[in-house]
Amino acid sequence: MTQARKITLRINGHDETVTVPAHRTLLEALRDSGHVEVKRGCEKGDCGACAVLVDDVAIDSCLTLAWSAAGKQITTVTGLGTPDDPHPLQVAFRDLGAAQCGFCTPGMIIAAQGLLAENPDPSDDDIRLALSGNLCRCTGYAKILDAVAQAAAVMRAGGEGS
Amino acid sequence: MSSIVKTDDSANISYRQVGKPLPRSDAAGKVFGKTPYAGDYVLPGMLHMHVVRADMASAALVRLDVEKARALPGVVAVLTAADLPDNMAATDIPGQTGQKRLDTDQQVLVRARVKYFGEPLALIAAETPDIAARAAALVSFELKPMPGVYDPLEAMQPGAPMVQGHDNIVATHKIRKGDAAAGLAAADIVVENTFRTPFQEHAFLEPEAGLAWIDENEVINIRVCTQVIEHFRAIADAVGVPHNKIRIRGALVGGGFGGKEDVTVEIYLALMAMKTGRPVRLEYSREDSFLGHGKRHPFILTYKTGLMRDGRICGLDVEIIADSGAYVFLSPYVLLYGAVSAPGPYRVDNLNVHARAVATNNMFTSAFRGFGGMQACAAYEQQMDECARALGMDRIAFRRLNYLKTGDEISTGFIPPSAIWTEECADLAWQKLGGELPAQAKQPAGPLRRGRGLAAYQQSYGRLTFLHDTSEAWVGVEVDGTVIVRSGVTDIGAGQASALGQIVAEVLGVTLDDVIIYNSDSAVTPLAGTTTATRALYMTGNAAKMAAEALRTRLVERAAKALGVAPDGVELSANRAFVADDPDQGMAFIELVKLCAAEGTHRSELVNFQAPFSDHLDAETGQGQAHPDYTFGAHAVEVSVDSETGEVRVLRSVAVHDIGQCINRAAVEGQIEGAAQNGQGYALSEEMLYEQGRLITPSFSEYLMPTSMDMPRIEISLLESRSGLGPYGAKGIGEPAISPVAPAIANAVADAIGVRVFEMPITPERVLKALNNG
Numbered sequence: 001m002t003q004a005r006k007i008t009l010r011i012n013g014h015d016e017t018v019t020v021p022a023h024r025t026l027l028e029a030l031r032d033s034g035h036v037e038v039k040r041g042c043e044k045g046d047c048g049a050c051a052v053l054v055d056d057v058a059i060d061s062c063l064t065l066a067w068s069a070a071g072k073q074i075t076t077v078t079g080l081g082t083p084d085d086p087h088p089l090q091v092a093f094r095d096l097g098a099a100q101c102g103f104c105t106p107g108m109i110i111a112a113q114g115l116l117a118e119n120p121d122p123s124d125d126d127i128r129l130a131l132s133g134n135l136c137r138c139t140g141y142a143k144i145l146d147a148v149a150q151a152a153a154v155m156r157a158g159g160e161g162s
Numbered sequence: 163m164s165s166i167v168k169t170d171d172s173a174n175i176s177y178r179q180v181g182k183p184l185p186r187s188d189a190a191g192k193v194f195g196k197t198p199y200a201g202d203y204v205l206p207g208m209l210h211m212h213v214v215r216a217d218m219a220s221a222a223l224v225r226l227d228v229e230k231a232r233a234l235p236g237v238v239a240v241l242t243a244a245d246l247p248d249n250m251a252a253t254d255i256p257g258q259t260g261q262k263r264l265d266t267d268q269q270v271l272v273r274a275r276v277k278y279f280g281e282p283l284a285l286i287a288a289e290t291p292d293i294a295a296r297a298a299a300l301v302s303f304e305l306k307p308m309p310g311v312y313d314p315l316e317a318m319q320p321g322a323p324m325v326q327g328h329d330n331i332v333a334t335h336k337i338r339k340g341d342a343a344a345g346l347a348a349a350d351i352v353v354e355n356t357f358r359t360p361f362q363e364h365a366f367l368e369p370e371a372g373l374a375w376i377d378e379n380e381v382i383n384i385r386v387c388t389q390v391i392e393h394f395r396a397i398a399d400a401v402g403v404p405h406n407k408i409r410i411r412g413a414l415v416g417g418g419f420g421g422k423e424d425v426t427v428e429i430y431l432a433l434m435a436m437k438t439g440r441p442v443r444l445e446y447s448r449e450d451s452f453l454g455h456g457k458r459h460p461f462i463l464t465y466k467t468g469l470m471r472d473g474r475i476c477g478l479d480v481e482i483i484a485d486s487g488a489y490v491f492l493s494p495y496v497l498l499y500g501a502v503s504a505p506g507p508y509r510v511d512n513l514n515v516h517a518r519a520v521a522t523n524n525m526f527t528s529a530f531r532g533f534g535g536m537q538a539c540a541a542y543e544q545q546m547d548e549c550a551r552a553l554g555m556d557r558i559a560f561r562r563l564n565y566l567k568t569g570d571e572i573s574t575g576f577i578p579p580s581a582i583w584t585e586e587c588a589d590l591a592w593q594k595l596g597g598e599l600p601a602q603a604k605q606p607a608g609p610l611r612r613g614r615g616l617a618a619y620q621q622s623y624g625r626l627t628f629l630h631d632t633s634e635a636w637v638g639v640e641v642d643g644t645v646i647v648r649s650g651v652t653d654i655g656a657g658q659a660s661a662l663g664q665i666v667a668e669v670l671g672v673t674l675d676d677v678i679i680y681n682s683d684s685a686v687t688p689l690a691g692t693t694t695a696t697r698a699l700y701m702t703g704n705a706a707k708m709a710a711e712a713l714r715t716r717l718v719e720r721a722a723k724a725l726g727v728a729p730d731g732v733e734l735s736a737n738r739a740f741v742a743d744d745p746d747q748g749m750a751f752i753e754l755v756k757l758c759a760a761e762g763t764h765r766s767e768l769v770n771f772q773a774p775f776s777d778h779l780d781a782e783t784g785q786g787q788a789h790p791d792y793t794f795g796a797h798a799v800e801v802s803v804d805s806e807t808g809e810v811r812v813l814r815s816v817a818v819h820d821i822g823q824c825i826n827r828a829a830v831e832g833q834i835e836g837a838a839q840n841g842q843g844y845a846l847s848e849e850m851l852y853e854q855g856r857l858i859t860p861s862f863s864e865y866l867m868p869t870s871m872d873m874p875r876i877e878i879s880l881l882e883s884r885s886g887l888g889p890y891g892a893k894g895i896g897e898p899a900i901s902p903v904a905p906a907i908a909n910a911v912a913d914a915i916g917v918r919v920f921e922m923p924i925t926p927e928r929v930l931k932a933l934n935n936g
Binding site for chain 2: 036037039040041042043044046047049076077078081082083086089090091093094095096097098099100101102103104105106109127128129131132133134135136137138139140141142143144145
């Protein structure tokens with residue numbers, strides 16, 4: 001066991017100081033500090049449920065050590081938008097029925113945002129590839145793919161989507 | 163996107179809420195990250211649990227030493243079988259019936275004998291998860307290997323190691339209808355084949371999790387992800403407290419599919435809360451989840467079909483062997499579904515089914531979406547293609563000669579009360595796919611082969627009728643005109659709660675936004691029964707509709723008095739009560755409710771909906787009623803097969819189902835699309851590899867379910883016969899949607915490569931082997 005160290009994580013625009021040992025993953029650090037919207041599905045990087053944006057890049061927080069994220073911008077699904085100020089992806093996922101059990105949804109939305117930040121006009125294949133590390137057992141991905149495509153179109157048009 | 167292509171609109175009704183693609187009431191919470199799941203709850207002072215598991219599948223427990231673990235600072239309690247009362251955990255069918263079979267119970271922790279890999283040995287509670295994990299590593303145990311049996315056929319042989327009872331056969335079902343032997347003897351052609359279906363993991367994204375605490379009334383509260391809050395009774399029996407001292411507070415479930423139908427973490431949590439007096443939390447790792455809940459039963463199905471030259475089926479003999487694993491759990495019922503479904507949606511007057519479930523030292527098997535009916539479908543639809551081939555007939559025309567029609571008897575002699583639109587569904591699915599591929603399209607240049615396949619099905623909705631299923635619901639209106647629904651129904655992600663809101667909104671003439679639904683609490687929401695068996699909409703929907711209608715009657719009577727018309731002249735819609743013939747004459751819904759409140763009118767209603775009750779099926783003939791009703795439909799696919807690598811890709815996937823009446827269009831489509839993924843994985847890639855009972859694929863990098871790269875868009879057409887037993891004539895779709903997917907794929911692969919792979923999953927290795935042998 002290593003000594004715990006105090007680090008500052010910039011989570012959804014707010015600095016939060018946590019004390020964690022070297023082996024603590026970003027997933028554990030986030031969940032332990034109340035960010036339970038980040039889901040724990042496998043802890044092996046197989047399922048994508050724990051995806052967060054670190055400096056706008058979608059990563060599996062279960063494969064990332066908390067120390068390595070110190071000082072970086074971390075965005076979870078709650079930081080992406082709120083009911084009063086929703087992100088187009090959240091609007092599309094909600095309105096098109098892309099969330100069924102909802103457990104993969106936070107990671108899916110984050111992975112989709114990671115794609116759209118890089119490629120605002122993705123093809124169907126681009127979307128499929130970007131989401132291929134995020135497993136879903138409920139939807140067959142159909143409405144998720146629809147939702148990402150719709151959100152991309154809304155964002156290209158400069159809208160909020162709501 | 164789906165289209166509704168055929169609706170029985172003789173009733174000439176239109177709905178305002180029902181059937182609309184409304185966002186579900188649970189959707190917003192999920193996309194904004196606001197919905198708490200069972201693993202997200204914490205309490206001050208809570209402990210963290212860890213389960214220590216056996217690393218052999220068949221062994222005697224010689225020594226179990228937990229003293230080092232107990233001595234680790236931060237460890238608060240370690241429980242072994244020696245610390246527990248001698249109670250067993252019921253594995254029998256859950257729910258509110260109180261019925262229970264003998265000899266089905268499981269030891270909570272291993273006392274002397276390990277029967278499957280991963281069986282729990284000890285429970286640890288510690289101040290932190292890290293300490294609990296370190297303590298688990300300090301538990302020392304010695305297992306002495308004992309002869310095990312890992313194949314159900316071997317388990318039936320004389321001298322096989324005994325896992326259950328005196329012959330390892332844990333259930334038998336027979337169906338005898340007409341004279342199968344005579345039918346087969348009179349046949350022009352007899353086609354015989356054996357099909358094998360695999361274990362399957364539910365692979366819900368949310369691993370099992372729960373939090374338990376004891377409240378000021380000595381009630382053990384358990385916040386847990388479960389499909390069945392009615393387990394509070396079995397949990398109470400297992401830990402030795404009265405039934406009213408266990409309260410299950412279900413959370414929104416991150417996927418179930420039958421894998422959260424049995425008790426999972428609840429008993430461990432209750433025992434540890436009792437032992438420590440502190441709140442305790444247990445969250446399974448993914449590997450724990452793979453080891454901790456029952457799988458889909460592998461079936462071995464042998465079909466012997468007698469055919470007349472003209473294509474009629476004149477006799478059918480089916481032998482089914484199901485692997486029940488080390489404990490019984492729901493095997494007898496899964497087997498019964500398989501037996502009842504054995505001939506599929508076809509008329510077979512001379513039928514003999516002999517089905518047995520056999521204990522082995524494999525992982526125990528229990529409920530999984532499709533519940534035996536899916537395994538039967540995997541076989542009977544491949545067999546139908548093989549029969550057509552033997553006859554030299556078109557496979558769709560052959561099916562058409564034999565489909566059950568509305569009013570026909572099924573295998574048990576029961577006549578389903580609803581429409582049987584199999585032919586309509588199958589014809590449309592095949593037509594949408596484009597029919598048979600021409601020979602040159604099947605073998606373009608290069609190694610790729612293409613093929614098409616179809617499968618039709620019959621799948622029940624509603625629980626076995628001899629279980630006497632019931633569902634309660636409560637509906638009330640608040641003085642501000644908002645509506646409250648209370649139903650114990652667990653919401654496992656298919657919109658079970660939201661559907662009740664839509665139905666109640668329809669009846670009371672308000673909108674879904676006006677309704678709040680409280681569900682899934684065994685103490686304060688009326689018990690609505692399990693979210694299993696494709697019964698949730700049928701049972702809880704009918705109950706909510708009945709309660710809302712009873713309330714509506716009272717509200718409408720008051721409105722009629724105020725408006726000076728007869729009650730049947732009053733309409734409730736768009737948050738108003740008004741004269742149906744003169745809509746301007748009316749009042750706001752809120753004013754009506756205020757009027758009722760001022761006069762002390764009872765503004766709520768509690769009802770109990772009953773499914774049809776029946777006796778057990780006849781033990782010798784299997785004749786009688788098994789289920790309330792059945793859903794019918796078909797799935798058709800086109801695949802490509804790489805003849806060099808054996809890889810199968812699903813190029814197109816077409817689903818056509820008679821769902822009776824759509825309640826929420828997006829939710830129905832979601833069920834069908836998800837079923838396509840789950841069924842495709844079952845057919846092609848999801849493989850649980852066991853070595854002497856030891857699971858060697860306990861992760862999502864080894865157990866491969868289809869990703870976004872693997873799934874085609876599902877082309878869906880919905881038929882609405884409005885003939886079902888659910889609210890507004892709805893049938894169920896959760897399980898029906900999955901059954902035909904895998905056999906449709908298998909038939910397409912056989913069409914592509916000209917030989918059949920008789921064992922699923924149809925992996926590249928099996929494809930190449932079939933090609934080499936063919």
